[in-house]
Amino acid sequence: MKVSSLRCWVLGVGCCLLSVVGCPVMKAQHVAYRFTQHYNERVTLFESLDDIDSTKIVMLGNSLTENAISFGDWSTLLRNKNIVNRGISGDDALGITCRLVQILPKKPKAIFLMCGTNDLSHHLTAEQVFRKVKGVIDTIRVGAPETELFVQSLLPINEGFGRWKNLQGRTDDIPVINALLQQYCDELGITFINLFPFFTARGGKAQNVLIRYLSVDGLHLSRPGYTIWAQRLQPFIDEVNWEQYMGGK
Numbered sequence: 168m169k170v171s172s173l174r175c176w177v178l179g180v181g182c183c184l185l186s187v188v189g190c191p192v193m194k195a196q197h198v199a200y201r202f203t204q205h206y207n208e209r210v211t212l213f214e215s216l217d218d219i220d221s222t223k224i225v226m227l228g229n230s231l232t233e234n235a236i237s238f239g240d241w242s243t244l245l246r247n248k249n250i251v252n253r254g255i256s257g258d259d260a261l262g263i264t265c266r267l268v269q270i271l272p273k274k275p276k277a278i279f280l281m282c283g284t285n286d287l288s289h290h291l292t293a294e295q296v297f298r299k300v301k302g303v304i305d306t307i308r309v310g311a312p313e314t315e316l317f318v319q320s321l322l323p324i325n326e327g328f329g330r331w332k333n334l335q336g337r338t339d340d341i342p343v344i345n346a347l348l349q350q351y352c353d354e355l356g357i358t359f360i361n362l363f364p365f366f367t368a369r370g371g372k373a374q375n376v377l378i379r380y381l382s383v384d385g386l387h388l389s390r391p392g393y394t395i396w397a398q399r400l401q402p403f404i405d406e407v408n409w410e411q412y413m414g415g416k
Contacts, residue, residue, distance in 0.1 A: 328385030
C-alpha cells in the first residue's frame with residue numbers, strides 16, 4: 168500500500184496532534200481510517216473498551232504484538248495486570264498513527280512500540296520505513312508527552328520458510344532500520360530496546376536471520392520466541408512499575 172504525503176489531524180482531549188503520515192480528520196477515540204477487515208474489527212473492539220488510563224502500559228504494534236494473546240497475552244508473559252494489548256495483525260505506521268486517537272488522550276503510563284515490518288513489505292527502502300516509524304514516534308511524543316515511550320527494534324525474519332514473498336530479499340534491511348531508529352531515539356533521549364540480537368545466530372551468513380525454532384513461519388514467533396521477548400522486556404516493565412510505586416514519572 169502506497170501512502171501519499173497527506174496530513175493526519177488527530178483531535179485529542181485538549182490537544183491537536185499533527186502526524187507526518189496521512190489519515191483523515193477524526194474525533195477523539197474514533198478511528199475514521201479504514202484498512203483491512205481485521206483492522207476495522209480490532210479498532211471497533213478497542214473503541215468499546217475502557218481499559219486504558221494513566222496506570223496502564225500499552226503494547227502497540229502489528230501481528231507480532233497482537234499474537235501474544237495465543238500465549239496468555241502480555242499481562243501474563245510480563246506478570247503485570249496493567250498491560251493492555253493494542254496490536255493489530257497487518258498494521259503499519261499509517262494504521263498505527265490513525266488509531267493513536269484511542270490511546271494518547273487517555274495518557275497511559277507507558278507505550279512499548281514495535282512498528283515497521285509491514286511497511287518494509289510495501290516495497291519501501293530502509294530509509295523510508297525509518298521515516299514512517301519516526302512519524303509514529305513523533306506523534307506519540309507530541310500527543311502524550313508525559314507517557315514514557317519505549318521503542319523496540321524490528322525483529323529479524325527467516326526467508327528460508329518461503330512464506331512471505333513481499334519480504335523476499337529484505338533480511339539485511341532490518342538491521343539498517345534498527346540502527347536508524349536507535350540513533351534517532353538516542354538523540355531524543357527515548358529508550359530503545361534492541362531485541363534483534365537475541366533472535367539471530369551469531370556470525371556467518373545467518374547473522375541477520377531469525378533463528379528457526381523461534382518462529383512458526385519465518386515472521387511470527389513461536390512460544391520460545393515470546394518467552395525470549397518477554398525476558399528482554401521484563402526489566403523495562405519492572406522499571407515502569409518501580410517508578411509508579413515511588414510516585415515518579
